[in-house]
Amino acid sequence: MYNFKNDYSEGAHPNILNKLIETNLIQQLGYGEDEYSIQAKALLREKTNNPEAVIYFLSGGTQTNLIVIASSLRAHEAVISAKTGHISANETGAIEATGHKVIAIETTDGKLKASDLQITLQEHALRPHVVKPRLVYISNSTEIGTIYTKADLLSLSEFCKANNLLLYLDGARLGHALTAENSDLTLSDVAQLTDMFYIGATKNGGLIGEAIVFNRPEVATDFDYVLKQRGALLAKGRLLAIQFLELFRDDLYFSLARHANVMAMKISAAVKEKGYPFLTNSTTNQIFPILPNTVIEKLNEKYLFYVWKAIDEKQSAVRLITSWATDETMVDAFIEDLKNA
Amino acid sequence: MYNFKNDYSEGAHPNILNKLIETNLIQQLGYGEDEYSIQAKALLREKTNNPEAVIYFLSGGTQTNLIVIASSLRAHEAVISAKTGHISANETGAIEATGHKVIAIETTDGKLKASDLQITLQEHALRPHVVKPRLVYISNSTEIGTIYTKADLLSLSEFCKANNLLLYLDGARLGHALTAENSDLTLSDVAQLTDMFYIGATKNGGLIGEAIVFNRPEVATDFDYVLKQRGALLAKGRLLAIQFLELFRDDLYFSLARHANVMAMKISAAVKEKGYPFLTNSTTNQIFPILPNTVIEKLNEKYLFYVWKAIDEKQSAVRLITSWATDETMVDAFIEDLKNA
Amino acid sequence: MYNFKNDYSEGAHPNILNKLIETNLIQQLGYGEDEYSIQAKALLREKTNNPEAVIYFLSGGTQTNLIVIASSLRAHEAVISAKTGHISANETGAIEATGHKVIAIETTDGKLKASDLQITLQEHALRPHVVKPRLVYISNSTEIGTIYTKADLLSLSEFCKANNLLLYLDGARLGHALTAENSDLTLSDVAQLTDMFYIGATKNGGLIGEAIVFNRPEVATDFDYVLKQRGALLAKGRLLAIQFLELFRDDLYFSLARHANVMAMKISAAVKEKGYPFLTNSTTNQIFPILPNTVIEKLNEKYLFYVWKAIDEKQSAVRLITSWATDETMVDAFIEDLKNA
Amino acid sequence: MYNFKNDYSEGAHPNILNKLIETNLIQQLGYGEDEYSIQAKALLREKTNNPEAVIYFLSGGTQTNLIVIASSLRAHEAVISAKTGHISANETGAIEATGHKVIAIETTDGKLKASDLQITLQEHALRPHVVKPRLVYISNSTEIGTIYTKADLLSLSEFCKANNLLLYLDGARLGHALTAENSDLTLSDVAQLTDMFYIGATKNGGLIGEAIVFNRPEVATDFDYVLKQRGALLAKGRLLAIQFLELFRDDLYFSLARHANVMAMKISAAVKEKGYPFLTNSTTNQIFPILPNTVIEKLNEKYLFYVWKAIDEKQSAVRLITSWATDETMVDAFIEDLKNA
Structure with missing residues (x-):
């Protein structure tokens, strides 16, 4: 069969396993302070064209989503997501388990539009009887295979900036989105147009690993604490870092x-x-x-x-x-x- | 230097990396339904002498502790731990972040005794103004290098059974505890005397991975949901399973x-x-x-x-x-x- | 104007204020152990025809909903509600803040039907990637003024029993529902057909107060702890109890x-x-x-x-x-x- | 006996009940927008000598404590309290249930000192493996009857300001503290030296009610949302407001x-x-x-x-x-x- x-049926691209073996016995500091983590973060800052970016490595998509959201929101703030969005449809209430409502929007193509956000804000005007929408979650590619164009993302970005909303992009399949034949987005576009996004390795050649990229340092304040608190800080950070070192060394x-x-x-x-x-x-x-x-x-x-x-x-x-x-x-x-x- | x-300064025992390479391109089901997970669970059931055991693989100690506890307790129930216990001293409030109080007990040697539990229950008698102690957390070896003897564990186990308390053992360094020169405990003793415990690989030759072992199926009910909800269900479960397959194949x-x-x-x-x-x-x-x-x-x-x-x-x-x-x-x-x- | x-524009029915004055200086135990609380609970057990009922008094609807739900569910369990349901539309994410997802169902009349529940269960079959529906929340009268008939409630009750779902009825306006010209439900029907429900006083002549009625003692286990933990245990329980003593003394x-x-x-x-x-x-x-x-x-x-x-x-x-x-x-x-x- | x-063995001071009766049938807006709430807030701003104060009325001490803390802290932030502090000893893990650790400090007199805070900060330096202390909780009078002098409070206040800590005073028995024969503190001192505090009515003549006073508007941002979310926003806010109107009309x-x-x-x-x-x-x-x-x-x-x-x-x-x-x-x-x- x-x-x-x-x-994610196979393991990892061989380069990654080879690098793990090659570096295996070199002693490193723990908890993400190893040399490979430092190198991989520098590399991703370069590839995203954003020297200011603050980057951490995590183990999976649900973990990344829930920690980013738990770290970003106050108690009464909520997330807006397409109903097909991974946090809404496939994560066993992971976001709600951190205390936050996911406002699920019906869409035809798995994508949110500025007009969806506008309506959602109007429907959440009766303060304090409703949650306060604060973070917009999108996936690219989406859970149904569609992608955001540069114009799509620009429009969302502008709406979010004008309405004090954080824009977060789930890039579990970001590579597939950016290399789709009809995509006009680049990695640095994503870095410019969102507040934070993650680059998924698990579904694109890595054994494990997602890189969360905060495009402005202030949205990453104290993220390390929450990362540790939710059980995502690996003792051997080298495992995650080496995935990205190899995947982004060239164009892999x-x-x-x-x-x-x-x-x-x-x-x-x-x-x-x-x-x-x-x-x-x-x-x-x-x-x-x-x-x-x-x-x-x-x-x-x-x-x-x-x-x-x-x-x-x-x-x-x-x-x-x-x-x-x-x-x-x-x-x-x-x-x-x-x-x- | x-x-x-x-x-956790080095990577993994070479057998593990070799097995990862050897099996790398064999297609497997995702989310822990791969063959290696099935085999590794069977192997651990055998090694713990407990055919009833329900086992899952996770990525780290803090993650395991918080998910086991979140899954086991109702809202008002609390954990008892030595003050030096990892969940009390080193996990950034991970347990409290799931809503549960950690009652921290001063000890001289990092170990809890039945008498500590007795006093704690007495101090939490003024229902409903105090939390209800429900789970006892111990580490073996402890965070300060000491170990539990069989008599120690037996005494705790009896007290817990008599007082409707769950006994959970953090085995981040279980190998070191069981092979200490003054240890008279075996892996199957641990399986018999606790409700659940985890076997740590990260600190003993694994690249990543802890195996949570529920010694009675009923304490594991629906654990899979909580595992997913807290972001611990890896898409490529093979990574975790192979650690244990290799570490427990013989006496490694x-x-x-x-x-x-x-x-x-x-x-x-x-x-x-x-x-x-x-x-x-x-x-x-x-x-x-x-x-x-x-x-x-x-x-x-x-x-x-x-x-x-x-x-x-x-x-x-x-x-x-x-x-x-x-x-x-x-x-x-x-x-x-x-x-x- | x-x-x-x-x-809730006016204060309370004068009988209540008079009784507060009449009993004002009689010393009572605190935290709901006063004589009036004991009497009011006995009275409601009689009025609901359920000598087994376990009853507590709370201060408002959102409070009651969130505490009942936090007390009833494990971490991964979720609530099913009509989209117009108070917990879904009007409580600022109170349920999500306790960690639980509210699955919101579109309805035409604000009422849930067994067929809605059936579809929801089917849509939540992909364990463990989705939450586990466990509690059904309905309001009677609903937020849009409609009511459940006895046949409606019977059908829901049977479905819930057959599918291991708890049935919880929000009775903020239960008096209005039961006295509607087209209602064939009685208070003891409600007690028989639900697992728990609350009788709202705030919106029907009380100054403050909702009485949560657990129709089977086992669903009330340890509720007192959670009541205290969420800040709902009033020092002067007499205030709440006297509302119900007066409202239910006769047919008021x-x-x-x-x-x-x-x-x-x-x-x-x-x-x-x-x-x-x-x-x-x-x-x-x-x-x-x-x-x-x-x-x-x-x-x-x-x-x-x-x-x-x-x-x-x-x-x-x-x-x-x-x-x-x-x-x-x-x-x-x-x-x-x-x-x- | x-x-x-x-x-809290008796009801309320008769003035309060009389005022409730006198105003009973005057229609008011709900949810704290009634005239009495507006008047009572103005009165307390005057009595605390702080025209900037932002004030809300709640139903009890545990409720107030948990909502203030849930509203003030990010996920990884913790509270420092004396071990005898109400949130540590008597609230059934209410703070932990909002996700935050309470760091309990042993004291001889129930009071925290700047030196306690200094040591606590040192003990929580190993970022990110420990929580981040962010809010200091004190009670005046304390749970064992002692009080803070002006010098005590000044010293704490300075330490907190210098170390980015919020200072919160639980005034369940503030009246008793300020009128103790050895007290040199006034209500406006408390307003000047803390970030927020509450004035307890339940234990000093009210039927129900605590007034939370935020001394700087920025610490109150969006508090109304969290108040509603945790079930503390009464439909009939008049009940709470009238307690304070009567208790503070003169020197009562x-x-x-x-x-x-x-x-x-x-x-x-x-x-x-x-x-x-x-x-x-x-x-x-x-x-x-x-x-x-x-x-x-x-x-x-x-x-x-x-x-x-x-x-x-x-x-x-x-x-x-x-x-x-x-x-x-x-x-x-x-x-x-x-x-x-």
Whole structure:
């Protein structure tokens, strides 16, 4: 069975494991004060074009989201998220467990717009009987594969600045977003237009690790305390740092993401050729074709993937995810099987 | 500079890294449903002599402590800990951040006794104006290097059972405790006498990882939800599982710990020979000699370690930690320098 | 200006104030152990036909909701509520501040149905990536004036029992619900069909006070601790108890509510006679007529009320609330002014 | 049995009940926007000599403490309190339930000194492994009857300002403190030397109510949201406001407290005359004589009071509390019985 269920089915890009072995017995300080952490932070400040950035490394997306939010908000402040946003749909109430409401907004494409924010603020005007919206959470790419353009992000950024809202971007799949064929955003655009964002490694070639980047030092004040308090400060920070050192040494992070996108788009083209529609308009490594249930059954004999949503009695949307490690021969085999199904 | 500051200065035992490389491209399910997690759990159930045990893998000690406690307690319930206990002294209020009070008990040796618990219950009798003690937290070895004997643990266990208290053992350095020369406890004793405990890998040869073992299934009910909610469920569970697969395949976990202890006891013997006293009566890999400040200064030129506590104007206690990776030639060099200082 | 904004514009029914004065200097134990609390609890056990009920008195609705929920749920458990439910729409994230997600369900009439619960459970099946629904929150009367029939409540109750869900009824306006002309529910029905509910006094003749009734002792375990912990245990419990002693000595609680309903229905009839529609189908003391903006402006010169929602450019829904203290002559005056507007 | 157990055995000063009756049917806005709240706030601003003060009314001490602290601190920040402080000893972990650690300091007299704070800061230097002390909690009078002098408070205030600590004074018994024979503090001193404090009415003639006074508007930012979120915003704010309107209209608040103190000191003098010692050096309305157990038994036949602490096999400390309502003839009777015991 070949696995198209997710982009974390394999371990890590070999460069990372090699570097772990190469540096294994060099003594280092603990708790993120090792040389590799220092180097990796410097490297990311350079790659984001922001010498002021304050950076920490964490172990996963839910952890990063909950700590950033717990650290940023006062008791009565709330987060605005698309209903499909990871913090709203997939994190077991992690944000609420830190005491904060997630205001979930219905969207058609998984993306928030300034107009959504405007309406949300109006609906939260009856002080003090409602929470105070304070942080806007977006994902790029989104949980349904769509991406933000530069104009999208600029518009959100301006609205947030004008309304005293923090803008936070979940970049679990940031590489896939920035290398999508229709993306006009760069890493430094993201750094300029958000207050903070994270760069996900786990889903793009790392064994573990997300890098939270605070674009203005003042939003990072005392973040180290909260990081420790929520159990995210690893004794061996070298493990996380080395992921980013290797992924960003050259262009590896982006080339891995591009591979994943290309693999997904190849399948996408085959789906279109067969005349099947899609649930969402994805240009990244998660695609949601709507297939006849008979086809799904057939494919399920050889491939693992989620059946996402029943559309009607005869067809369902499935989710196919490709990754940095996806084997193109298996993609070709899948396409062949799709054609014949 | 050679580092005696902690037991997480190096990476991991090479077997672990080799296994990570060997299995790297084998596709696995995510979120702890991989084959290695299944195997490692089975292995630990066998090693703890408890086929009923429910086991999860986490990334660090603070994380494990806070999730176990958040998962076990109702809103008004509290934890009892020695004042030197990690959750009381070193975790940035992690337990309080989950809403629970830590009742800190002064001890001379870092260990809780049944009599401490008895007094604490008496002091918390004025219901509902005080919290309800519900979980007892102990560390073995303790934060100051001491260990619990079987009789110690038996006595606590009986008191807890009789008083509806959960007994939880923090085993960040469980290997060091169980292999101390004066220990009469086994891993299966620990499994029998506590409700839950964790086996620490990070400080004993692992790159990352702690295994929480619930000795009765009913205390583990729904733990998976809380694990996810607090950001501890890694997408690539294989990373954690492989640590334990390798450390417990044979006797590696214990032989690594024994090495650390032996190195510490070798330094200890040299300290005693020089006539210097100790702050605590440690038989494990953390020792706290009281040295003249002039000697400390001299040693500090070549060795990294914490100056733990000023004793008077002329002498201070220091903390020296050895590990699975401590180089015996450096231990010998340190002893030589100590003799000559 | 006469106030139709809410049902807490006046103080308390005079019987309550008189009783406070009459008992004022009789020494009592503190913290709810006074004689009046004991008597009032006994009285409510009798009125609810449930000798097993465990009862506490609190100061307000938000307080009661948050403490009941904080006391009932484990960390990963969540509440299901109508989107219009008070905990979802009007309590500044009080439930989330205790760490729990409120799953908000869109409804047309402010009421939850078993089918809503069924769908919600299905949508929360992907354990452990989503919260675990555990408590169902309903209000009777609802925030938009509608009520639950006995069949409604029976159906919810059965679904909850079959699915291990707790059923909690917010009775801030329970008197109004039970005395509505189309209600077939009694206080003892409510006690039989829910796990817990509260009887609101603040909005029905009390100066302050809500009585939480746990219909099965086991759901009340240790509630006193959480009550104290969240700051709800008044030193002078007599203040709260005396409200209920007076309101339930005879039929006062219900006759006050009936008066409020009759006043609202009188206005309602006049609205209908003028041919104006309603936003919701209320039979209790909150009504939501849709009026031309010109009429609203005119009425606003003499009466206070909320403009609830713009319907289109020319008309808006308003909220009119009557109470135990509403003066019928002012109701008649309002109707007259409405007719002439 | 006459009750010396606490200072909340009776209802309220009659002026308050009379005013409640007098204003009962005057319609008011809800949620603290009533005229009485506006007037009472203005009155307290005048009495504290601080036109900038931001004031809210709450229902009890635990509630006030937890909301002030939850509103003031970020996730990793902690409170410093004497171990005998109410938040540390008597509030069921209310502060921890908001996520914040209470650092408890041993004292001999229930009072914190600048030197205690200095040591605490030193002990919390190992960032980020420990919480960040941010708010200092003191009570005046303390839980054991002692008081802060102006010099005491000045010294704390200076230390706090110099070290970025907020100074918060719990004034559950502020009246008793300020009217103690050895007090040189005034209400405006308290307003000048703290960041915020509360004026307790419940224990000094009110039926219910504490007034939180923020001495600088910036520390009160968005407090209204948190007040609502934690269930403390009463629908009928008039109830709380009228307590303060009446108690501070003239000098009533202070004359009631003075009466309580005088009654306690009268008993105190009799205890001394009999040659019995005291557990604490109280000059306010709570005294802790150490009496032979036989005497205690005898007195217990006619008087209610707490046996506070066994001193040895033959004697115990008891706690006697007097109040605004304590009947001097009963005090005289008690003294007579003490003499004869």
